[in-house]
Amino acid sequence: MITFPKNNIEKLVEKGINSKKEFDLFFKSHYTLFLSFACRYRLNTEEARDIVQDVFTSFWEQREHFNSILTIKAFFYRAISNRCLNHLKHEDVKSRYAERQLQEMQSEEFIQENIIREEVSLIVRRKVKELTPREREIILLSLQNKSNQEIADLLSISVPTVKTHKMHAYARLRTELEELRFLLLIL
Incomplete structure (x- = not known):
């Protein structure tokens, strides 16, 4: 297993994020990273921002269930990935529906x-x-x-x-x- 040296923020929140201050620090230090990860799913920046913001909100609501920085990051990556894929699937369904509607209207x-x-x-x-x-x-x-x-x-x-x-x-x-x-x- 590859281990990376911990930065100051990770040391601060190593046992979880239980306070608003820790959450703010985590947000400031990881938001850009998670946004970049979401954008890799070929979403536009606004869609990616919405997804990352939703995941931060979801995390805050269930933060007491996480006890380490690793589980927190794993949650973020998995949740962002799932939401991006769901968004893309939904867009695909909308696109296929619009295509069928257009074909029908041309009949x-x-x-x-x-x-x-x-x-x-x-x-x-x-x-x-x-x-x-x-x-x-x-x-x-x-x-x-x-x-x-x-x-x-x-x-x-x-x-x-x-x-x-x-x-x-x-x-x-x-x-x-x-x-x-x-x-x-x-x-």
């Missing part, structure tokens, strides 16, 4: 489906505009997931009145959009 089916959705939405909005002002107002509030009671309270009308306006509006929309429904079934 003819995706384009056609979205054209149909937009056109249907336009037709429905036009038909909703043709409703009476009160019916339109109630339908739009209903589309915002408002309950009949909430709509009644907002418009200062009774719940049965809300239900009646909804019933009339939906009946008109069904009649006016019947041919659209038939076309959508064919597609």
